[in-house]
Amino acid sequence: MGCGSCSTGGGCAPAGCKSNGSCLTNGCSKLDVYDWLSQMDMPVNYKPFNIVEIKFKGSRKEFFLNNDNLYIENGDLVVVETATGGYDIGHVSLTGELVRMQLTRRRVKEEDVLKKIYRRATPADVDKWKAAKDMEWETMHSARKLALSLNLSMKLSDVDYQADKTKATFYYTAEGRVDFRELIKKMAESFRIRIEMRQIGMRQEASRLGGIGSCGRELCCSTWLTDFKTVSTSAARYQNLSLNTLKLAGQCGKLKCCLNYELDTYMDALKHIPDNVNVLKTKKGDARLQKTDIFKKQMWFSYPGEESWIPVPLERVREIQKLNKEGVFPEDLVIFTDDEEDEIPAKALDYENVVGQDSLTRLDERNRKKNKNRNKNKQSGGQPQQQGARPQNAGPKPPRPESGAAPVKQSGGQQQKPQQQQQRHKGEGSPQQPNGGPQGQPRGEGAQGNGNRNRNRNRNRKRGNGGEGKQGGGEPANQ
Known part of the structure; x- marks a missing residue:
């Protein structure tokens, strides 16, 4: 029974929305007025004001008479009279003495309020009202197709059905006047209801449809803004904003x-800014105005050929402007004392020009430095200092049964050439045997024999014998 689309978390009762407003899809609007008199006790002989404010879909609000003195509260669904006959359903938005103030604000006289409230909405009324609201989406798309078939330069933005399904109001936007008489005939034949066409502006269309603004919040026109004032580009100029239409x-x-919103504050601040100060003449040169900081009351100037901007207080700008009118040129824009001369760069600039400081290849340069350091370390430690170290550029590592074996050296103390070393290891295993070769064990001599032969070579090397040791199996048994 409830509308189920309250964004305030209040929920909806069967009789209607009880969350003080926010069901945009079923006729509620967020343009509520805070009732600051609701918590106050009225006098004993107080007679309640018999005019009630009712709101409908799309921020439409009207005033109705409560002649039967029905007990209604804010958010209740009530059945009201319409101007063309029939009835409609709306939410109560305001009651009591605040309605009298709203009448004065909108310049509506009490005697001009003639329509009245029939009753509080029953469940049957609510069901029929929801069925009428469900027809709006399909009706709008069908009406758009009819408008395109007639080549009408108009945009149908919204449809509002009356609760009794006897009338539908179509809201559209167009640049000029549109002859939609043929469109009304076709829509009346298609929908079997009375048609009313109402032209609205672009701002009213946005307020009816709603959305999220560039600030990240809901649109002001669909939440609280009721009157639309004209906005000109001069408001952007006064606030020093870029005249970009997209922004x-x-x-x-x-x-x-x-x-x-902030235009009045800027206008008050601009009263203290001097006019016609685009160029200030000094003995150093002509300084041109670059920007004006309204709230800091500073104006930034720069000399031709210099990138730095110099902030000048407003009092100094007026003084130089007065001197230039008299034909006197000061030495510089800002007068510094002897103690302040050393601090000129720090005071002249509040920012640092960082353009070009961060290179796109700065990470690649770091990697190059790391690679250079690694190569230097490898070159400095290339000579084997231990017996078990492998010589640099020695080719593929020969197979060894034991990891602790040292490389074989010649009598001169030099390392054996890689080719001779590979030939010797090839000769150790028989090519005819399947287990022979660099990785397999030779059948004529096991892995233990190879280990004994390497140990004997190490002993001879320590005793001073540079040749290959023949003791303990210098040559393989199968050779």
Whole structure:
């Protein structure tokens, strides 16, 4: 029974929305007024104000008479009278004395309020009202197809069905006047209801549809903004904003309404900024105005051929401007004392130009330095200092049964050439035997014999014998 789309977390009761507003899909609006008199006790002889404010879909609000003195609260669904006959259903948005103030604000007289409230909505009324709201989406798309078939330069943005399904109001936007008489005939034949066409502006269309702005929050026009004031590009100029239409335009295609929010503050601050100070003449040269910091009350100037900008207080700008009118040129823009001359660069610039400092290949240079350091370490430690170390550029490592065996040396103390070393190991195993070769064990002599032969060679080397030791199996048995 409830609408089920309350964004405030209040939920919806069978009789209607009880969350003080936020069901946008079924006729509620977020444009609520805070009732600051609800917690106050009224006098004993107080007679409640008999006019109630009712809100409908798309921020539409109207005033109705409560002649039967029905007990209604904010958020209740009520059945009200319409101007063309029939009835409609809306939410109660305001009751009591605040309605009198709203009438004064909208310039509506009490005697002009003629429509009245029939009753509180029953479950049958709510079901029929929801069935009418479910037809709006399909009706809008069918009406758009009819408008395209007639080549009408208009955009149908929303449809509002009356609760009794006897009337539908179509809202559209167009640049000029549109002759939609033929469209109304076709829509009346297709939908079998009374048709009303209402032209709205781009801002009103955005407020009805809603959305998220560039600030990340919901649109002001769909949440709290009721009156749309004109926004001009001069508001952006006064606030020193770039005149980029893509950044200044909202979802409606017009200039953002929030450009007017801080405009008064900027206008008050600009009263203290001197005018016509684009160039200040000094003996050092002509300084041109680059930017103006309104709230810091500083103006930034730069000399031709220099990249640095010099901040000048407003009092100094007025003084130089007065001197230039008299034909006097000062030495410089800013007057420094002897103690402040050493601090000129720090005071002249509040920022640092970092353009070009970070190179795109800075990570590659670090990797090159690391590789160079690694190569230097390898070259410095290339000579084998231990007996078990492998010589550099010695080719493929020969197979050894034991990992602790030392390389074979010649009588001169030099290392054996790789080719001779490979031939010797090839000769140790018989090519006819399947287990012979570099990795297999020879049948004529096991791995133990090879280990004894290497040990004897190490003993002879320590005693001073540079030749190959023949004791303990210098040559393989099968040779």
